[in-house]
């Protein structure tokens with residue numbers, strides 16, 4: 526039985542990936558912070574239904590010895606490094622902790638794998654935020670990086686570390702450059718979930734407005750469960766490399782808002798306001814990915830349309846209010 530280790534198993538992607546790997550017959554291990562084990566009903570909510578099928582290990586991305594110990598105990602065949610401070614806005618507020626967690630954390634995992642299980646296949650969660658102020662549309666694996674946040678910079682550093690461990694030490698490391706991917710399990714701080722949950726509350730009469738930041742930013746939004754399959758496909762490919770994972774379509778925040786209110790037959794203009802507090806010091810104006818390499822080499826393609834994604838999220842939040 527193959528052993529997979531997932532860092533960030535409590536997040537949106539971690540939960541979907543764990544379920545997917547269990548379905549493929551893997552023994553699934555996850556790294557979590559000790560506090561998560563102490564408050565499971567709150568922090569492990571996304572993996573509640575599979576808790577008896579996976580093994581969790583307490584470790585911190587800020588501590589090399591703790592990461593080393595877990596990897597030594599498990600000796601995984603595949604490692605999916607998803608853990609990060611992933612909220613772009615927060616990276617403007619606390620640049621230093623974003624760097625510490627995202628860069629050192631990646632470095633610690635890579636170094637421990639090199640020392641203990643150099644044959645382990647490693648996946649690094651890169652991000653379309655690395656493209657930032659992109660100089661071409663759509664962006665592919667060869668597009669130059671121009672990150673616009675400390676989060677984006679930390680991901681570029683993780684990307685370079687991951688590639689360097691491949692080139693220097695022959696580790697089988699792959700990098701997914703995933704564009705925004707959403708689902709009913711998305712955190713409420715991200716714009717899509719903020720919108721879908723507010724639309725549901727407004728429809729139920731529990732709220733009467735939604736306050737957002739920049740409505741003009743455009744993103745390439747896909748459906749998260751499909752994106753974790755791409756991570757796995759990358760590690761099954763004997764040739765490690767970098768892969769853009771995206772839908773190839775881009776929509777503005779305003780278009781997402783409009784579509785979400787349309788699901789419940791309301792006009793978004795009656796409820797949506799903007800507030801400069803939600804604007805970022807430097808914005809990524811437009812992201813749109815070209816995933817043709819992933820299609821050609823991995824056979825991966827997105828299946829859920831933008832419209833379906835919005836509907837899935839709004840209906841799920843409505844159902845949560847009306848079980």
Ligand code: G4F
Nearest residue numbers: 611613652653654704705714715716717737738739742803
């Ligand atoms: O939902 P967001 O916070 O996601 P963002 O910044 O695109 O980052 C997400 O996707 C990346 C992949 O490209 C990941 F690497 C990253 O970890 C994360 O998952 O914001 C999307 C857009 C931004 O342009 C933001 O300015 O929505 C705009 N926006 C407008 N009003 C808002 C709001 N974003 C948030 N979070 N909250 C608002 O009220």
